Amino acid sequence: MNFAGTYxxxxxxxxxxxxxxxxxxxxxxxxxxxLVSSHGGCELLENLHTKGDAIIFEAQAGPAxxxxxxxxxxxxxxxxxxxxxxxxxxxxxxxxxxxxxxxRRRALILYATMTKNTQRVAEAMKESFEYYNWECNCIRLxxxxxxxxxxxxxxxxxxxxxxxxxxxxxxxxxxxxNDLFSLGAGGRLESNVQKMVDxxxxxxxxxxxxxxxxxxxxxxxxxxxxxxxxxGMPEGGPGGPGGPGGDPGAPGANGKPAWRRRQCSYPGxxxxxxxxxxxxxxxxxxxxxxxxxxxxxxxxxxKLFLELNNVSVVGTYACCGKEFGPAGxxxxxxxxxxxxxxVPDPIYxxxxxxxxxxxxxxxxxxxxxxxxxRDILKAKFLVADLVExxxxxxxxxxxxxxxxxxxxx
Ligand SMILES: Cc1cc2nc3c(=O)[nH]c(=O)nc-3n(C[C@H](O)[C@H](O)[C@H](O)COP(=O)(O)O)c2cc1C
Numbered sequence: 001m002n003f004a005g006t007y008x009x010x011x012x013x014x015x016x017x018x019x020x021x022x023x024x025x026x027x028x029x030x031x032x033x034x035l036v037s038s039h040g041g042c043e044l045l046e047n048l049h050t051k052g053d054a055i056i057f058e059a060q061a062g063p064a065x066x067x068x069x070x071x072x073x074x075x076x077x078x079x080x081x082x083x084x085x086x087x088x089x090x091x092x093x094x095x096x097x098x099x100x101x102x103x104r105r106r107a108l109i110l111y112a113t114m115t116k117n118t119q120r121v122a123e124a125m126k127e128s129f130e131y132y133n134w135e136c137n138c139i140r141l142x143x144x145x146x147x148x149x150x151x152x153x154x155x156x157x158x159x160x161x162x163x164x165x166x167x168x169x170x171x172x173x174x175x176x177x178n179d180l181f182s183l184g185a186g187g188r189l190e191s192n193v194q195k196m197v198d199x200x201x202x203x204x205x206x207x208x209x210x211x212x213x214x215x216x217x218x219x220x221x222x223x224x225x226x227x228x229x230x231x232g233m234p235e236g237g238p239g240g241p242g243g244p245g246g247d248p249g250a251p252g253a254n255g256k257p258a259w260r261r262r263q264c265s266y267p268g269x270x271x272x273x274x275x276x277x278x279x280x281x282x283x284x285x286x287x288x289x290x291x292x293x294x295x296x297x298x299x300x301x302x303k304l305f306l307e308l309n310n311v312s313v314v315g316t317y318a319c320c321g322k323e324f325g326p327a328g329x330x331x332x333x334x335x336x337x338x339x340x341x342x343v344p345d346p347i348y349x350x351x352x353x354x355x356x357x358x359x360x361x362x363x364x365x366x367x368x369x370x371x372x373x374r375d376i377l378k379a380k381f382l383v384a385d386l387v388e389x390x391x392x393x394x395x396x397x398x399x400x401x402x403x404x405x406x407x408x409x
Contacts, residue, residue: 117321280315288327
């Protein structure tokens with residue numbers, strides 16, 4: 001029996017019966033998973049093991065620690081819970097309205113766009129995931145988004161692959177990407193630190209220095225300093241759930257989305273039990289100066305933003321996107337040049353089949369038509385390769401994170 005999948009049941013809580021969701025994955029050395037309470041809490045399953053047709057685990061659900069046993073022989077489903085009590089009089093109950101849904105692979109594509117080039121790449125990737133019968137949420141990141149209503153679709157914990165895409169503006173990702181993923185985006189953190197240092201206070205990242213307040217060693221924060229979350233910087237640092245970037249189960253304290261359900265530190269932090277979905281970063285760019293090399297800084301930033309949220313990035317995609325600046329000049333038209341004179345007519349090249357191709361005035365060829373069909377196919381194929389190699393395995397387990405897929409043109 002393969003126990004991987006999602007189990008839901010009703011639990012007694014002080015506010016009545018509430019739905020509890022248990023997600024079980026098959027990992028390299030056995031099953032693992034999380035228990036997600038309806039109030040948004042997310043706890044690791046512990047002592048997870050199987051016995052005959054049963055899967056058994058312990059987890060903290062609200063104030064109570066529980067042991068849950070679920071019998072699933074493929075046809076019949078039943079379960080019970082043992083709730084540990086401090087006085088030793090543990091309680092048992094049947095799991096009510098227990099349901100089971102086998103694992104369905106899921107992808108989340110988050111992208112920003114101005115003129116829809118990056119959206120076309122995002123949609124091509126979505127098509128490819130769906131070809132393999134994955135569920136795929138493809139979401140445009142905009143300032144006007146109502147994050148609270150979207151939050152349930154945004155937790156990276158719920159996905160097998162998370163993709164993050166942005167066009168390039170003046171060398172970097174769009175502001176909305178920085179706002180959502182970078183701590184202190186737009187130079188706020190930088191200027192706050194500088195204000196502290198200039199005020200002769202030095203700088204330490206703790207509730208006194210970041211938030212100031214009564215009794216704080218360093219006194220109130222300088223003007224413009226963002227307040228610290230109540231209780232100071234959370235374990236795991238800012239940006240993670242519970243930090244300025246989010247609170248588990250609800251949009252972050254600053255009104256922005258939370259990317260992780262579970263309180264977890266940055267990778268590299270003291271806790272190493274975080275589930276890490278695979279990641280893809282993608283961009284479209286004008287490349288009018290010297291081409292795909294211009295996309296490197298944006299791709300690196302996107303990769304960092306995903307990695308800081310415990311995503312293992314193994315896919316990188318970049319293609320030219322028609323720009324509305326000089327390099328987006330239409331077919332047959334010559335770019336304006338500064339100063340006297342002009343540029344000569346372009347050379348035309350001929351393919352074996354007799355197709356004529358206009359020589360380019362800028363780095364990429366036929367920049368008026370990108371992303372073109374070839375770009376779109378490359379995006380689809382990158383996803384196809386990644387899905388087939390990492391997920392279409394003989395035993396249903398995701399492959400080890402080692403190989404990368406890179407399509408940059
Ligand atoms: C204001 C602005 C600045 C841009 N800056 C750059 C840049 O620095 N480097 C680059 O390669 N492309 C640059 N581009 C081109 C866009 O990145 C490119 O057209 C991209 O495909 C747009 O994606 P979108 O349609 O998803 O918005 C810029 C475009 C605009 C409108």
